[in-house]
Amino acid sequence: MSKKSLRTTTCLLAAVVAIAAPLTFAAGKTPLRAVAAAATPDPDARVDRLIVRYRPGAIERSNQQRLVGAVQSALNRSGIAAAGSASVQYVRKTATGADVVKLSRKLDRASAGALMRTLAADPSVAHVEPDLRAFHADQPVRAKTAVSPMLTPDDEYFAQYQWHLHHPTGGINATSAWDASTGEGVVVAVLDTGVVDHEDLNGNVLEGYDFITDPFVSRRETADRVPGAHDYGDWNDDGSQCPIRPSSFHGTHVSGTVAEMTNNGIGMAGVAHQAKVLPVRVLGRCGGYTSDIADAIVWASGGEVEGVPANENPAEVINLSLGGNGACTAGSEYQLAIDQAIANGTTVVVAAGNSNVNMSNFSPASCAGVIAVGATRVTGGKADYSNFGAGVDLSAPGGGGAVDGNPNGYVWQNINDSETAPEEGTQTYMGMTGTSMAAPHVAGVAALVQSAAETPLTPAEMETLLKNTARPFPVSIPGSTPLGVGIVDAEAALGGIVPPCEGDDCTPDATPIVNRSPVTGLMGDKDAELLFSLDVPAGASGLSFMTYGGSGDVTMLVSFAAEPTADDYDLRSTRPGNNERINIAAPKAGTYYIKLVGVAKFAKVTLEARHN
Incomplete structure (x- = not known):
């Protein structure tokens, strides 16, 4: 070379x-x-494209003609389209469900701001923003x-x-x-x-x-x-x-x-x-x-x-x-x-x-x-x-x-x-x-x-x-x-990558929890996994694991003496939302591992374990 x-x-x-x-x-x-x-x-930045997101159920969300009409009406109410000097053309729908529209002429900052404020005042509009090139x-x-x-x-x-x-x-x-x-x-x-x-x-x-x-x-x-x-x-x-x-x-x-x-x-x-x-x-x-x-x-x-x-x-x-x-x-x-x-x-x-x-x-x-x-x-x-x-x-x-x-x-x-x-x-x-x-x-x-x-x-x-x-x-x-x-x-x-747990002496890296002491504020993305451990004494009875509160959706997996996985667990609770519960009438003495898995993004979830 x-x-x-x-x-x-x-x-x-x-x-x-x-x-x-x-x-x-x-x-x-x-x-x-x-x-x-x-x-x-650039003090003279111009706007000729907008991204408009209508709320679910709004007619404009599924009807291009109605959407174009709504933006045109906003143009007219804003005083921008006097004598028909500006019109609206539908461009396409975005991957997130919003709609892109193009104006027939560029608007200055003041006019664009007035148009977006007028559109945003419509209760069926969730969000509006400019779709600009930058320099x-x-x-x-x-x-x-x-x-x-x-x-x-x-x-x-x-x-x-x-x-x-x-x-x-x-x-x-x-x-x-x-x-x-x-x-x-x-x-x-x-x-x-x-x-x-x-x-x-x-x-x-x-x-x-x-x-x-x-x-x-x-x-x-x-x-x-x-x-x-x-x-x-x-x-x-x-x-x-x-x-x-x-x-x-x-x-x-x-x-x-x-x-x-x-x-x-x-x-x-x-x-x-x-x-x-x-x-x-x-x-x-x-x-x-x-x-x-x-x-x-x-x-x-x-x-x-x-x-x-x-x-x-x-x-x-x-x-x-x-x-x-x-x-x-x-x-x-x-x-x-x-x-x-x-x-x-x-x-x-x-x-x-x-x-x-x-x-x-x-x-x-x-x-x-x-x-x-x-x-x-x-x-x-x-x-x-x-x-x-x-x-x-x-x-x-x-x-x-x-x-x-x-x-x-x-x-x-x-x-x-x-x-x-x-x-x-x-x-x-x-x-x-x-x-x-x-x-x-x-x-x-x-x-x-x-x-x-x-x-x-x-x-x-x-x-x-x-x-x-x-x-x-x-x-x-x-x-x-x-x-x-x-x-x-x-x-x-x-x-810093955590190596796989191998060997008889290996114990999972879990966060300990205590009987009847709720763990609050748990959060994670979809597919996130949170692992906890509970030491159960001999003679305990009526062991229960439960999650509740917050938003999103979690699944709870429980195993004795080993970390549960999606394919290998003792018990599982997969209710919709965060209200999961697993009951064990006669628990063993030793360590139980509890894993929460995000079916969807979740936040402010509480985990609690109870036994007598």
């Missing part, structure tokens, strides 16, 4: 107005330069790169350039983890700009799907969703739509961090280099729509999306290196899609954002149930652009840019060097910075864990494991800008 030029670029989030929808964290690039992006809001505001600064790679026995640029995988202070301890796991058998969905051909990545890429429904954004001729996730380039030469910028090939770089081919004597390495990447294209020219991204989240996790064939390779992990302004609320399109993914057993990893502000007002990073990732430098300290806050779960290498020099200021992976379409360029390797680069490190470590675990971890268990095994920050992180519990540590995460 010839020595291709290596370049640097940054990947910083541009802020948008409060009603804005997702934007990518990718930044543009030109040969031999680093690109810094300024986070500036970047790049300010390039030229800086030449060093291009003298040090060859290594394996991947030629690994030792010198990929500090983020092996550096003792700023890296994630990937090399130490690879003895235990390389991600084999795990699928990681990368929802991004798609991927391009690259010999150091192709072998680990599944076919994927293109979810973009706007031909201007996708650069395809139709609005149909199509198989494959080819990145046509996200450059823009039409300043009326969004800022003029070159292509980023962001999804290819992110996919490389997850699973670039490794130990093949060329290029660079990926965190989980025997995992498979499922590319899902949701971002193109001028960003991507909330409705497309949410549908892709559902599909990638194995859920159903109308008009799209079933996903034959459901992902155990989804990486979202994208986002935009606006807090993620319980009824939002993002949250409902993520809830479905989690219910399907998929861990969702999200970049925290690059505006150096509190993450609480960014979506989907602020959605419940995700692993939100901040960015650190080679020093292990906070990258100056990284969002922060109590909602950040942990951090990973994102690069510090010019302050740390080249190559240690950037995260390096495979990419295409074209400014426009990939066919105009060649495959190469490049450094980028951003929480976009941090998130796939965490997604890759999650893939390593799932590959090594005897039983796949639930999303909640995965988050707990990664946070419990994170490496403490090697430098002080100011209390005003928290970045989570530490830096993701691949080796420690694998070491």
